[in-house]
Amino acid sequence: MKKFILIYLVIISSCIACSNTNKASDDVSEKVFSVTYDNDSAVIPDNETLILYYSKMGSTRKVANKIYSLIPEAKLVEIKSGIGLLKAVFWLQPFNRNAKIETINIESDQYKQIILCSPIWLQKIASPARTVINTMPFKDKQMHLFITCGGHFGDGGQKKLQKLVESKGINLMSLSIIKMGGKSEDEINGQTQEALLNVLPTQKIAS
Numbered sequence: 001m002k003k004f005i006l007i008y009l010v011i012i013s014s015c016i017a018c019s020n021t022n023k024a025s026d027d028v029s030e031k032v033f034s035v036t037y038d039n040d041s042a043v044i045p046d047n048e049t050l051i052l053y054y055s056k057m058g059s060t061r062k063v064a065n066k067i068y069s070l071i072p073e074a075k076l077v078e079i080k081s082g083i084g085l086l087k088a089v090f091w092l093q094p095f096n097r098n099a100k101i102e103t104i105n106i107e108s109d110q111y112k113q114i115i116l117c118s119p120i121w122l123q124k125i126a127s128p129a130r131t132v133i134n135t136m137p138f139k140d141k142q143m144h145l146f147i148t149c150g151g152h153f154g155d156g157g158q159k160k161l162q163k164l165v166e167s168k169g170i171n172l173m174s175l176s177i178i179k180m181g182g183k184s185e186d187e188i189n190g191q192t193q194e195a196l197l198n199v200l201p202t203q204k205i206a207s
Ligand SMILES: Cc1cc2nc3c(=O)[nH]c(=O)nc-3n(C[C@H](O)[C@H](O)[C@H](O)COP(=O)(O)O)c2cc1C
Pocket: 019, 020, 054, 055, 056, 057, 058, 059, 060, 061, 085, 088, 089, 118, 119, 120, 121, 122, 123, 124, 148, 149, 150, 151, 152, 153, 180
């Protein structure tokens, strides 16, 4: 038993250490970072767009609300979870487990495009958003990811996230990363708008 606990603690410490090791090249710039993927895309009407977001401390909510204000005919839905950070850090994130979330009552057939907004936890998408990717019937739908972070979401983590989404048959169209720390509301809104225009240039964006 002692051996098991020791091994467990070593694994967790390594995960935390890895997530905190910033290579200068991996640091998210103060500017918006957006990457688009080479998957078949179609222009989807605003009212067939679903904005889903999870936010533990409120930052990602600001991003999702801004996107909603720019695409007001889309549907905005919060992913709700009572997950505690200790459980997330020591169990769900290291072992890629789904967090329990409240049922999301939507007619998923109605939506062809999903904009999923989530924070990064330990270089992985926060577990409540992972639950959505793993369990919602989003196969063949287009997805745009809007990720918020404190300052470091490395290339390796981005690639793993891309792989996770694509393994579910979801057409991942883009990933945008917005570094939140120390930014004013105006800066966050401005960067969110910039990211949205980067990845959805043909979407009818409200002025
Ligand atoms: C448990 C935990 C782990 C985190 N891990 C990272 C990380 O690996 N890299 C990073 O840049 N930010 C990390 N952050 C910071 C959050 O991603 C960032 O503050 C995010 O904007 C919070 O979103 P929210 O306010 O919507 O919950 C972490 C935050 C928490 C609570």
